[in-house]
Amino acid sequence: MLSPVVVGVDGSAESLAAAAWAAREAERRERPLRLVHAWEGHPRPGEREIAHAARRHLALRALRQARDRVRAECPRLRPVDEQTEGPAVPVLLKAAGEADVTVLGSRGLSGFTGFLVGSVALGVVARATCPVVLVRADEEAADEHLPAGDGGASTETGYRDVVLAVDVHDVRDEVVEYAFEAARLRGARLRAVHAWQAAGLVGAGPGPGPGGIGPVQDAWQGEEWLDLLQAALRMWRDKYPDVDVLSTVVEDRPTTALVRASTGASLLVVGHRLAERPLGPRTGPVTHAAIHHVTCPVAVVPHL
Missing domain, CATH: 3.40.50.620 (HUPs)
Structure with missing residues (x-):
């Protein structure tokens, strides 16, 4: 069953x-x-x-x-x-x-x-x-769909984007597969988003490159992040050839980038690590912010 x-x-x-x-x-x-x-x-x-x-x-x-x-x-x-x-x-x-x-x-x-x-x-x-x-x-059902030609709400138009939050340093198959399948079921475009911050900013992560230690200071390095994101999704694009994928890298805090990217989306997909914490199970900061601040439905996909 x-x-x-x-x-x-x-x-x-x-x-x-x-x-x-x-x-x-x-x-x-x-x-x-x-x-x-x-x-x-x-x-x-x-x-x-x-x-x-x-x-x-x-x-x-x-x-x-x-x-x-x-x-x-x-x-x-x-x-x-x-x-x-x-x-x-x-x-x-x-x-x-x-x-x-x-x-x-x-x-x-x-x-x-x-x-x-x-x-x-x-x-x-x-x-x-x-x-x-x-x-x-x-x-409402119409919120999942693109507006009609006159700008009005409709359930007869195509679906809005499915947005996937991706950390290129920690790509989880369960999360990516859920997002691709959600996009396939809807015939929607999948927009994969990775956010990065320049070195020296509070909360900045490691830069791209061997060992993840290169400082992110120049705009051209955004292209390296994009290459990493596309490489992380290549297997899934091959598995889901009918899903149109837009890979996006954003120089911003992850929480801010996800709120902006999910505006007008049909679904936001984020991951959640299943792990016991000192104060008991809880969501991480990015997932926590996403489920509190976005305007579309949020799918939280667990992983180990």
Whole structure:
């Protein structure tokens, strides 16, 4: 049986947008869709039975609303739903362990660029062993597509770019493959972005060349970064010959470059190293900034 696209639902606008995006992704990937809702089924100390029943009613309503949204988005899709007793993060992580992709909602900041990412989403992103996609509350199907000829929104036009964040010093196959496959499924262009900073700037990384020790001071060295990026992607371009790839190097901080590059994209793909840290699992600075500040859905792909 094919592993499903899993989406966490709780009745919020964020989770309904996530359910709609997950439904479209399930159709693109030709996989089943599974709706998961976590609720504390056991009455708390001193909690009356009527309150317990109310919590169960809210769980059923959240799943019903998600099913209705999926049906409106993808009428032919028949999702399977699941309500599980327990804290949300462990429940969703268990479901993610059986998933092809897990999708969660994240609120867009009205009037600003970015996400309000709650503890549940961050907890799942930090620990999940499958890709996790974060979707804003106001995400619409048309947002994935290029505008129509008159400039209006459309779902009949081609897809916007899929953007891939690449560190040429640490290229991870899982992350690159996910991005190429996402672009293939959409018939979209893949824009691979590597950011570098000139030597002497705070946070500057090593330069190109043998041993990665050459200082990046002249504009021409941007061409060397581009050569490294293209070399890192060559195998994947051969494997996905139908995917149009635009390789881009940017002299800027990685977080700033990704926010700019993802503006107007259908999806941003970033990597996340699965490793225990002193304060427990957490995302790295670039991934953390990406999931808080970009305006399109963000796919966080784990790797070792």
